[in-house]
Amino acid sequence: MSSRELSLSIRNGVAIGVSDIPKLTIGEFRDSVIDGVADGGRIAALFGRPVGERVGLVAVLAHHGSGTLSLCSAEVGDPYPSLTPDCPQAHWFERELAEQWNVQPQGHPWLKPIRFHRSYRNDQAARVGSNANGILPSVTDFFQVRGEEVHEVAVGPVHAGIIEPGHFRFQCHGEQVLHLKVSLGYQHRGVEHALINGPTKRTIHYMETLAGDTSVGHATAYCEAVEALAGSRVPARAQVLRGVALELERLANHTGDLGALAGDIGYLPTAAYCGRIRGDFLNLTALICGNRFGRGLIRPGGVAFDVDDDRVAQLLQRLEAALTDVTTAVRLLWETPSVPARFEATGLVSRADCEALGLVGPVARACGVERDVRQEFPSGIFRFAQIPVSTWQSGDVFARAYVRWLEIQRSVAFIREQLAMLHGAPTRVEVGPLAANRLVVSLVEGWRGEICHVAVTNVSGRFAHYKVVDPSFHNWMGLAIALRGQQISDFPLCNKSFNLSYCGHDL
Amino acid sequence: MLRALLARLQQGHRTISFPHGEPSLPDRFRGLPVVDQAKCRDGCRACAEVCPTDAIAADEHGVRIDLGRCLFCTECRDACPDGAMQYTAEYRLAQRTRDDLVLTGETLKRAQALGAESRRLFGRSLKLRQVSAGGCNGCESDVNVLNTVVFDLGRFGIQFVASPRHADGLLITGPVTENMQLALHKTYDAVPSPKLVIAVGACAISGGPYRDHVEVHNGADSVVPVDLYVPGCPPHPLTILDGLLRLLGRIT
Numbered sequence: 174m175s176s177r178e179l180s181l182s183i184r185n186g187v188a189i190g191v192s193d194i195p196k197l198t199i200g201e202f203r204d205s206v207i208d209g210v211a212d213g214g215r216i217a218a219l220f221g222r223p224v225g226e227r228v229g230l231v232a233v234l235a236h237h238g239s240g241t242l243s244l245c246s247a248e249v250g251d252p253y254p255s256l257t258p259d260c261p262q263a264h265w266f267e268r269e270l271a272e273q274w275n276v277q278p279q280g281h282p283w284l285k286p287i288r289f290h291r292s293y294r295n296d297q298a299a300r301v302g303s304n305a306n307g308i309l310p311s312v313t314d315f316f317q318v319r320g321e322e323v324h325e326v327a328v329g330p331v332h333a334g335i336i337e338p339g340h341f342r343f344q345c346h347g348e349q350v351l352h353l354k355v356s357l358g359y360q361h362r363g364v365e366h367a368l369i370n371g372p373t374k375r376t377i378h379y380m381e382t383l384a385g386d387t388s389v390g391h392a393t394a395y396c397e398a399v400e401a402l403a404g405s406r407v408p409a410r411a412q413v414l415r416g417v418a419l420e421l422e423r424l425a426n427h428t429g430d431l432g433a434l435a436g437d438i439g440y441l442p443t444a445a446y447c448g449r450i451r452g453d454f455l456n457l458t459a460l461i462c463g464n465r466f467g468r469g470l471i472r473p474g475g476v477a478f479d480v481d482d483d484r485v486a487q488l489l490q491r492l493e494a495a496l497t498d499v500t501t502a503v504r505l506l507w508e509t510p511s512v513p514a515r516f517e518a519t520g521l522v523s524r525a526d527c528e529a530l531g532l533v534g535p536v537a538r539a540c541g542v543e544r545d546v547r548q549e550f551p552s553g554i555f556r557f558a559q560i561p562v563s564t565w566q567s568g569d570v571f572a573r574a575y576v577r578w579l580e581i582q583r584s585v586a587f588i589r590e591q592l593a594m595l596h597g598a599p600t601r602v603e604v605g606p607l608a609a610n611r612l613v614v615s616l617v618e619g620w621r622g623e624i625c626h627v628a629v630t631n632v633s634g635r636f637a638h639y640k641v642v643d644p645s646f647h648n649w650m651g652l653a654i655a656l657r658g659q660q661i662s663d664f665p666l667c668n669k670s671f672n673l674s675y676c677g678h679d680l
Numbered sequence: 681m682l683r684a685l686l687a688r689l690q691q692g693h694r695t696i697s698f699p700h701g702e703p704s705l706p707d708r709f710r711g712l713p714v715v716d717q718a719k720c721r722d723g724c725r726a727c728a729e730v731c732p733t734d735a736i737a738a739d740e741h742g743v744r745i746d747l748g749r750c751l752f753c754t755e756c757r758d759a760c761p762d763g764a765m766q767y768t769a770e771y772r773l774a775q776r777t778r779d780d781l782v783l784t785g786e787t788l789k790r791a792q793a794l795g796a797e798s799r800r801l802f803g804r805s806l807k808l809r810q811v812s813a814g815g816c817n818g819c820e821s822d823v824n825v826l827n828t829v830v831f832d833l834g835r836f837g838i839q840f841v842a843s844p845r846h847a848d849g850l851l852i853t854g855p856v857t858e859n860m861q862l863a864l865h866k867t868y869d870a871v872p873s874p875k876l877v878i879a880v881g882a883c884a885i886s887g888g889p890y891r892d893h894v895e896v897h898n899g900a901d902s903v904v905p906v907d908l909y910v911p912g913c914p915p916h917p918l919t920i921l922d923g924l925l926r927l928l929g930r931i932t
């Protein structure tokens with residue numbers, strides 16, 4: 174059988190019946206995923222959900238050429254043969270599976286907890302990560318290098334700056350990093366678990382705070398999922414405003430990141446300017462909805478705030494002013510020779526590693542990989558208005574910075590164009606009850622990359638399961654790879670060039 | 681070099697005059713919510729029912745909003761059949777005690793300054809260690825903003841430092857997850873006494889949207905004593921700055 178017959182091909186944001194998903198044996202399931210990835214597919218989600226006493230595995234592969242997604246499932250007891258030895262992309266997903274559902278992917282090369290919490294299955298202590306003292310964050314095995322002049326550096330969970338908690342261990346030879354281990358879970362607050370049986374009145378707020386700097390991205394993914402499940406049609410005007418908000422979110426964060434990168438190498442002019450200009454973009458979002466992060470704007474059925482002509486004019490005028498400012502600030506980076514000198518050849522990720530790990534977002538595009546949900550799996554306004562994919566080939570800090578700069582320019586162009594064409598229509602429609610026993614995959618290109626939500630309803634149209642894959646989930650391994658062979662003093666710079674989410678990962 | 685100078689000229693001077701003069705906030709800014717109780721119908725609990733964090737109590741004593749739980753989310757305003765609930769542009773929301781965050785009438789107290797001795801110690805120089813304990817990184821983002829040229833926190837003698845041992849206190853965000861509780865304790869213990877604790881955001885005050893999850897502890901004061909509560913989800917940078925300056929007696 175070919176891999177295609179072992180899976181169901183679907184589209185982003187189109188609901189299907191749960192019973193239509195091919196139910197495979199674990200052997201077929203492995204083949205389907207492993208072959209699908211070998212054929213150029215990428216694991217967008219791989220998760221478990223309880224099916225009686227057993228665990229149902231569901232895999233969603235993204236096929237970049239065709240713009241389709243493929244789905245397959247299998248039920249496993251315990252243990253089952255791990256996919257990771259044949260498909261490294263499954264590595265982190267299977268660690269999550271083992272931790273959440275207490276199943277053992279047998280043959281997994283490095284089975285450790287990723288969030289340090291109790292298992293969801295029968296509330297048992299998780300198979301991985303428990304010891305006599307219960308579950309303690311970062312109390313687990315760490316890969317160690319031994320030898321003369323080899324030493325270990327551990328940082329976190331509380332860091333030096335105002336950032337989220339995480340624990341990093343570097344195996345170093347002198348100044349050189351041989352290996353970095355990333356240990357997360359400090360931000361774990363049980364969101365996925367709390368989403369079951371929803372939607373409830375808290376659901377949209379969970380979505381807006383999965384990763385607070387990506388409120389619009391995650392809220393959009395959620396809304397598109399429930400709209401598909403309810404069969405609602407979102408008015409065009411609302412789709413435009415969602416797109417504008419998504420690109421404003423990208424603008425603010427990319428600008429902030431460029432400033433932070435400048436700060437990390439001590440180039441203060443751009444650091445100071447971009448820190449401020451980031452706020453100018455956030456304030457544009459606040460001009461639309463009163464909140465700088467877009468909280469309260471994206472709602473099932475459309476958007477909760479409209480803009481009149483005056484507000485559009487103001488938005489456009491302030492957008493141009495911010496573009497002028499960010500242009501002078503960022504040009505300084507490229508024109509000051511000491512800046513590219515520090516960015517170039519630092520934190521390299523090869524294209525092959527990027528493909529093997531299934532990295533997403535600007536990090537992947539900086540390896541020359543044309544991977545962008547807005548282009549390949551478009552939903553909402555992006556089905557009609559295309560934003561060219563921005564790539565750079567070099568896979569280093571420079572490329573990750575430069576891709577952000579290219580995207581800033583394209584996002585501004587998009588917003589300018591969309592706001593100029595905004596025409597009258599309602600901004601929101603009622604969303605009825607969700608259909609029973611359906612599944613939908615909802616992808617959105619957040620500023621960090623692919624956001625993937627998978628919603629599954631039960632017989633009464635409530636969430637039997639809700640899976641969230643933040644882009645950071647794919648990319649943390651990329652950071653570890655980028656650090657290999659680097660000077661440990663380059664960690665802050667490399668880290669900032671990825672700027673991954675801890676809370677989005679930890680959920 | 682010349683380009684850098686030209687860029688500097690183009691970028692101009694951007695520091696706001698705060699605390700002097702009125703700060704500029706967007707017209708749709710959601711500051712203090714107020715309820716015109718005269719408009720409320722008997723027995724109506726529409727606002728209380730939709731509130732995602734059960735921040736509203738509506739009974740025979742009227743409508744009370746717990747700003748420590750409020751996400752400033754518009755749900756209650758939109759649900760009210762009589763338009764009794766409105767947001768104001770009032771951004772000065774920080775309070776010294778948890779009880780003062782419960783809004784009963786239309787007016788809210790302003791945070792009182794520390795006592796004379798603490799003001800003598802911290803009033804002109806306050807070093808804070810920030811601890812992020814399980815939120816969404818929204819509060820952290822808007823705390824970080826205080827370090828930009830717009831707010832220029834340093835001009836008030838307030839600074840975020842890298843080590844708790846160099847700090848006069850902690851600024852805590854997030855509901856305090858089970859996985860961060862120990863780290864928060866240790867960081868608190870490492871700050872020399874006397875020390876201050878500032879809880880920023882709905883999560884750090886009450887658990888926010890994650891309230892009562894088994895994975896969290898419903899806020900900073902479940903773990904350490906808190907001297908200042910700054911409500912919001914996340915609070916506007918001006919709300920945080922205003923709270924800090926009031927605590928130090930720099931605004932009265």
Ligand code: SF4
Nearest residue numbers: 731750751752753756
């Ligand atoms: S604005 Fe505050 S009080 Fe009103 S519904 Fe939202 S969280 Fe509750």
